Amino acid sequence: MKSEFFENIGKSAMEFINTTGRMSIMLGHAALYAVTPPFKLRNTFKQMEYVGVKSLFVVILTGAFTGAVLAMQGYDALKRAGLESMVGPTVALSMARELGPVLTGLMVAGRAGSAMATEIGTMRVTEQIDALYTMAVNPVKYLVSPRLVASILMLPLLTIVSDFVGVLGGYLVSIKLLAINPGVYIGRTIDFVDADDIFYGLIKSLVFGCIIAINACYQGFYAQGGAEGVGRCATKAVVLSCVLILISDYILTSIMFGS
Amino acid sequence: MIEIKDLNKSFNHKKVLDGLNLTAETGKITVIIGRSGEGKSVLIKHIIGLLKPDSGQILLDGKDITKLTEDEWTFVLKRFGMLFQGAALFDSMTVAENVGFALTEHMNLPASKVRSVVTEKLRRVGLVDTEEMMPSELSGGMKKRVGLARAIVMDPEIVIFDEPTTGLDPVMSDSIADLMIETQRAQQTTYIAITHDITLTYKVADYVAMLHEGRIIAYDTVDGIKKNDNPIVRQFLEGRAQGPLKVY
Known part of the structure; x- marks a missing residue:
């Protein structure tokens, strides 16, 4: 019984090391192929459209409502300390540093990450990836590199949109519902939010883009077991991406804002 | 050998x-x-x-x-060319794009030339006017034929x-x-x-x-x-x- 317990821990540890290693190798290859001609521009633009343009609506929706809720909750807490004028900076800093990149990452992981894993997973189980290989086309260069580049480029852009609509949502709630003076709201926000806050948020989103793309592609690439296997790989792609986004967010926050 | x-x-x-x-x-x-x-x-x-x-x-x-x-x-x-058991056609591409895939990837040919080679290979496997069809619209036998046309497109x-x-x-x-x-x-x-x-x-x-x-x-x-x-x-x-x- 005890030996079985330790055997399972050992197996899990080995699987973790194995997965991390293979994912790192795939990331290295995909990054290298992305900067090596011939460039798969058509594929990359197609993925940019899918990851970026088609995720826009859901990112705007979550960003706007999160900003609005932040303003309401923040107002309630800050009012007790007589700091109602700090609602603007609270919303803006929260969106720029944390919620903008994290929510965008989670939304894209759920929407585009699952689609990437499903598409590549289906290609794996129907031998389309083997077909690419037999036609002397490197599957990592053809499938993974464009998705990696698209995610790394589009996540920061989506985060800018999310930050903006979040602040706008907070502004509208503060001015229309909470009767905060617009001049005070905007003035305080400008006083307290630096360009660095936005910049660090964008760095985070870039890392999240990388995590989403490589994890989704990896899960799809090593999918097995028919339709059930494809479903499993899509679930893993979303769940693991979300967990990795939250963990890496903590690490990045410690590095960027820790001191 | x-x-x-x-x-x-x-x-x-x-x-x-x-x-x-x-x-x-x-x-x-x-x-x-x-x-x-x-x-x-x-x-x-x-x-x-x-x-x-x-x-x-x-x-x-x-x-x-x-x-x-x-x-x-x-x-x-x-x-080499290969025909897979389930044909393994790329389901996001048309028949013509599937057959011409290797030519597009490896040969620096104008689109018109790729098109004519694709049409010729499809004709050889008995398929005409199927270029714009998607794999999901094909029967099992047609998929195999397209797969064969794709396998021989580079004259392996x-x-x-x-x-x-x-x-x-x-x-x-x-x-x-x-x-x-x-x-x-x-x-x-x-x-x-x-x-x-x-x-x-x-x-x-x-x-x-x-x-x-x-x-x-x-x-x-x-x-x-x-x-x-x-x-x-x-x-x-x-x-x-x-x-x-x-x-x-």
Whole structure:
């Protein structure tokens, strides 16, 4: 019984090391192929459209409502300390540093990450990836590199949109519902939010883009077991991406804002 | 010529290929028969480089291709074409894009030239006016034909067929067999097919090899294999449940 317990821990540890290693190798290859001609521009633009343009609506929706809720909750807490004028900076800093990149990452992981894993997973189980290989086309260069580049480029852009609509949502709630003076709201926000806050948020989103793309592609690439296997790989792609986004967010926050 | 020498492969301590030896003659059709799960697919995946053997050699014109680097494989693969069991057409592309894929990727040809080659290859497999169709709109037999057109689009020296008639009705199977003969004769290409379709085997094969328990237990011409007195070969060719091959 005890030996079985330790055997399972050992197996899990080995699987973790194995997965991390293979994912790192795939990331290295995909990054290298992305900067090596011939460039798969058509594929990359197609993925940019899918990851970026088609995720826009859901990112705007979550960003706007999160900003609005932040303003309401923040107002309630800050009012007790007589700091109602700090609602603007609270919303803006929260969106720029944390919620903008994290929510965008989670939304894209759920929407585009699952689609990437499903598409590549289906290609794996129907031998389309083997077909690419037999036609002397490197599957990592053809499938993974464009998705990696698209995610790394589009996540920061989506985060800018999310930050903006979040602040706008907070502004509208503060001015229309909470009767905060617009001049005070905007003035305080400008006083307290630096360009660095936005910049660090964008760095985070870039890392999240990388995590989403490589994890989704990896899960799809090593999918097995028919339709059930494809479903499993899509679930893993979303769940693991979300967990990795939250963990890496903590690490990045410690590095960027820790001191 | 492809020579396979003493090829061994195991998965999770289960021996799938056990010192396998086989020769596929240039310009001939070699059909490898055997029961499901005997390692036929594993064997062709070794030939095309999708799997690496535990030991043994695969010699292509005298050069061992199991030791090639990734770049060398890219070059060698351009000499191969492959028709997959389920055709493995790219479902996000049209028929024309599927067939012309390798040309677009590897040859710096104008779109009009790619188009004319694609149309010619599709015509050769008996498909006209299908260029703009999506794979989901095709029947099983049409998918196999498109797969064959894609496999031969670069005029490869060697074409590998993974169960070319599985899932097809007898009439469609026969038409695929005709296409195999016709396309092979046109350019004297080396064809290697794995199948358990005996009708197809008798019709297209120049040489037949039977794979059993990881080894080739019989290798002969069609006439020769018909006369083979190995009870395992006899049982398989005659399709009997009774005999040394156990049903499990």
